[in-house]
Amino acid sequence: MKLRRALSAAAAVAALGSASLLAVPTAHATGNAPSATAEPSPSPTYTRPAFCSGIPDEERGKTGLRGLPGTIVAGSGWHEFTYRVTNVSTVTVMETVISLYPGTADPDLDDIAELGMTVEWFNPEAGTWKPIEGEGAEPLDNDDFATLGMVKPGEHTDAAMRIKIAKTAKAGTGYFFTHGYSYGEDDQCGFDEISQFDFTVVSAR
Template sequence: MTTELRGLPREIVAGSGWHAFAYRAANTSDRVIASLSASVELRSWDRKNLQDETTKHITVQWYDSRTRRWEPLPADHGYFARTTGLGPRASADASLRLRIDAAAPAGSGVAFQTGFFSDQDRTCGYAAGAHYSFAVLTAGSRLSTDEDARATAAGPEKAAAPTTTVNRPAPQGIPADAPATGKLASTGASSSSPLLLGVAGATIAVGAVAVAVARRGRDR
């Protein structure tokens, strides 16, 4: 299983409105992934004082095609969507967007993504995950690049076997070995790219390690 963020800007000007990006999960195996729960978390810090977290200035939403509405990510930007019955070599997408309010100071941010999955033989684990660094520019600033943020491997989990236990809980309120539940909705782009659906009643489950990894990546 691989997961990634696509189209997250490398620089974002405070007060410049919404910026679209996407989460993609891909089944790289020859087995059906019975269940996949998508996780995204964002954090930002003041450039002058890295101890001063400025995440309160960031709003992140994802598009739920069932309700046709943009929905907020969970309070701590953890598990937000789920797909089932993802076939061999197939992928599933979720559309996201973020904005940074005009009062945000210059600084830097990190987006962390991963996914918790189980297959039909009840093997479960995490996608390797990655974090993406981006710069926050003060309102009215001019961009120096239009490139997307680049992925950096999230550490020890990159080489972990699917059954390796990591220091992060599985999604709460979602059975880790949930069976496939039928045909998935299409994003409209391709029948091989089903949309990740909302996680009803799931609670935040990205642990301290995810945050620590993202912060260590920013401070390097």
């Protein structure tokens, strides 16, 4: 399933082209507890259907990042932000599996790793931060890294996130693609559209 989703996400990324949304800066976060609201995992009373038909040309769980800093100084520590899923449909979304893919189009960078980023999400069940990108993360940990619970039409659910940039990072620009896979109460499921959020890393002074 992860391979299929990764391939589908890659195709969607290619179709997205150069469209981008600039994120709003947030204050530097300190301490171990997230300031963003971390919603609990899906309700144990919900069981995914063994088979669900594809969602007909309709986005349901709109994914996005809130509070991702537009500019991050290398070595400035952790910065918290929120991964949000908003139900933009008329059907209750029972679960949304979320992914976060980093990338860069900066001609001065050879690889996204040069930005020296580490990204973590707060697992409310375990009460701990879990790396999904960079230091401490395994390959593909950013793919399907969390499942958010029920969202009624017009409402949203959040996951607490944080990012830090190594002091030795190279200055440059990067972006994140957010992507979700939604399961509806009508037993229809499928991929939601990808959104892009840009950020810039500046060298420590």
